[in-house]
Amino acid sequence: MTEVINLLFNPLANAIMTVLTGLSLLYWLFTMLMGDGFDFGPDADIQIEGADIQDVELNVDQELDSEISHEPSFISKAMEFIYIGKAPLMVIVTMFKFISWILTIVSSIILNLTAYGWKSVLILVPIFILSFLLLHFVAKPVVKLYKNVGYMGEEAREFIGREGKMRSSIQGDQLGSVEIIIQSDVLRLNVKSLNGEPLNYGDDVLIINEDAGKKFYIVQKDINLNNI
Structure with missing residues (x-):
């Protein structure tokens, strides 16, 4: 012993x-x-304390490839490699x-x-x-x-109106990712900028709508006391 x-x-x-x-x-x-x-x-309710990144990447597959005009970041690829978001x-x-x-x-x-x-x-x-x-x-x-067992993440309606931080820089029709926190759970969503305005990595944004095809969300820059 x-x-x-x-x-x-x-x-x-x-x-x-x-x-x-x-x-x-x-x-x-x-x-x-x-x-x-x-x-x-x-x-x-499969939520693990404060560290549950849900599978809400919304499966942006080949049909969206033509809409994405930028390569995913190294961190995003690394997270995908070890299935972050799928468990x-x-x-x-x-x-x-x-x-x-x-x-x-x-x-x-x-x-x-x-x-x-x-x-x-x-x-x-x-x-x-x-x-x-x-x-x-x-x-x-x-x-x-x-x-x-149906691990699919939160329902879409719960994201609209929430604030988050950009985890990529986008403009125009580019797709990027935003990170939001719901009850200490960290989630990432695919997003597009409202009216194509530039959004930088780390910007505070507000989710205002969802794509009709439920493939991504629409966000705009959020003005608050932390970024004035």
């Missing part, structure tokens, strides 16, 4: 990942005790931590990281990269599960 505990917390890289993974475990235990857990029933963020984050934790433990044994002291934390850089790549494959069954 002593050897196991020593392995979990030594070297420093192991300790960091053990603590991070343990926090996720405590979160899920607390969630289960509160009765929120993995309720996949037809009336389930609750806390589920994805927990899986990422678990994969990283396992790789760190294995690496510490194979590479004898204990001999490197605090410098062992440097191993986390390649481990995080590898975990990110592996997560794309490991998360597939989870994403399929959420899709099968």
